[in-house]
Amino acid sequence: MKQIEHTTYITVYEHNNELVPADAELLQRSRSAMRHSHSPYSHYPVGAALLLNDGTIVEGSNQENASFPLGLCAERTALANFAINHHGKTVDAIAVSVGTEAAAPCGMCRQALLEQESRQQNPIRVLLKGGDETVYAIGSIKELLPLPFYSKNLKG
Numbered sequence: 001m002k003q004i005e006h007t008t009y010i011t012v013y014e015h016n017n018e019l020v021p022a023d024a025e026l027l028q029r030s031r032s033a034m035r036h037s038h039s040p041y042s043h044y045p046v047g048a049a050l051l052l053n054d055g056t057i058v059e060g061s062n063q064e065n066a067s068f069p070l071g072l073c074a075e076r077t078a079l080a081n082f083a084i085n086h087h088g089k090t091v092d093a094i095a096v097s098v099g100t101e102a103a104a105p106c107g108m109c110r111q112a113l114l115e116q117e118s119r120q121q122n123p124i125r126v127l128l129k130g131g132d133e134t135v136y137a138i139g140s141i142k143e144l145l146p147l148p149f150y151s152k153n154l155k156g
């Protein structure tokens, strides 16, 4: 018998002036992306912004539907935007903003982000911000998803 330990390092920035300008800008873009959220059912707008390896920033926001299960999270609309419009690039970081307490990506979005991280073989940093100044930073999606289901699992 053995135990496997999974460690997630979370850096907590308590004040805006602790952030490097690139992170502050990415967070700002995730906040402005909230404006395009369609969330009349949850009343919970979420904005996401991806920083690409060439410096481009790609936005996404949650898009809900009267048929509730069709709703899409901000992280996955940003990923779809990236996949369709930015072939050949990679994702260095994702920022996610909400209006209340900072929230981490849901399980489905972690899985979707992990697929991108695995494909590009480069970590995607995660920045999370709510309505106050506090920002949580995690170095990779892998850290957010212990014991993941990968493409290699399909190879048997």
Ligand code: THU
Pocket (backbone or CB within 6 Å): 039, 042, 044, 046, 061, 062, 063, 064, 071, 072, 073, 074, 075, 104, 105, 106, 109
């Ligand atoms: N939501 C996101 O956009 N990202 C997450 O990681 C968690 C939840 C959205 C989905 C839905 O539109 C609303 O937040 C409430 O769950």
